Amino acid sequence: xxxxxxxxxxxxxxxxxxxxxxxxxxxxxxxxxxxxxxxxxxxxxxxxxxxxxxxxxxxxxxxxxxxxxxxxxxxxxxxxxxxxxxxxxxxxxxxxxxxxxxxxxxxxxxxxx
Amino acid sequence: xxxxxxxxxxxxxxxxxxxxxxxxxxxxxxxxxxxxxxxxxxxxxxxxxxxxxxxxxxxxxxxxxxxxxxxxxxxxxxxxxxxxxxxxxxxxxxxxxxxxxxxxxxxxxxxxxx
Numbered sequence: 001x002x003x004x005x006x007x008x009x010x011x012x013x014x015x016x017x018x019x020x021x022x023x024x025x026x027x028x029x030x031x032x033x034x035x036x037x038x039x040x041x042x043x044x045x046x047x048x049x050x051x052x053x054x055x056x057x058x059x060x061x062x063x064x065x066x067x068x069x070x071x072x073x074x075x076x077x078x079x080x081x082x083x084x085x086x087x088x089x090x091x092x093x094x095x096x097x098x099x100x101x102x103x104x105x106x107x108x109x110x111x112x113x
Numbered sequence: 114x115x116x117x118x119x120x121x122x123x124x125x126x127x128x129x130x131x132x133x134x135x136x137x138x139x140x141x142x143x144x145x146x147x148x149x150x151x152x153x154x155x156x157x158x159x160x161x162x163x164x165x166x167x168x169x170x171x172x173x174x175x176x177x178x179x180x181x182x183x184x185x186x187x188x189x190x191x192x193x194x195x196x197x198x199x200x201x202x203x204x205x206x207x208x209x210x211x212x213x214x215x216x217x218x219x220x221x222x223x224x225x226x227x
Binding site for chain 1: 154210218221
């Protein structure tokens with residue numbers, strides 16, 4: 001069965017600074033990987049996804065993530081954070097042929113002025 | 114046009130009551146889900162339907178009963194509500210197998226049991 005770990009419960013960065021949110025997954029084959037964002041009082045919205053091919057994936061809102069098989073990681077990055085990026089970020093992993101997507105516990109991002 | 118809509122957005126009710134949450138998607142997707150998000154933001158799948166067939170039924174008390182009258186609708190009925198049922202419930206949909214495709218989420222229903 002697949003699993004996903006987000007080691008950081010919360011992270012605080014200054015506006016304009018770079019951001020990296022960590023995600024580690026466990027799955028026997030090549031996983032389907034996702035990053036979602038949840039703004040307060042809202043549902044989850046997909047930022048980006050990785051299925052195969054180029055290991056550096058571009059998403060919406062200036063986010064990107066890099067798949068590293070050797071480290072079982074799929075970290076999310078943004079070069080310059082905006083105050084509107086403050087939200088909860090979820091990494092998720094899905095299985096080939098499966099219906100279930102497993103979500104990490106989430107990382108809450110705080111942005112300070 | 115809202116892609117995945119849930120009603121109501123807020124639900125406050127007393128212990129022991131029965132309540133329903135409705136979900137509709139207009140994306141033409143064939144798979145729909147119910148997730149529960151607890152106070153620590155942990156998101157756990159409860160049920161999934163594919164073409165009106167129940168395909169995921171996690172360890173959920175049988176007080177929770179999903180119903181899918183058609184591919185575009187998935188409702189959640191909860192009997193004999195308990196304090197521990199307080200959470201945010203999200204409906205979602207996807208095209209095809211959920212583990213391999215993007216899910217579209219509703220705005221959530223915040224259920225408070227008092």
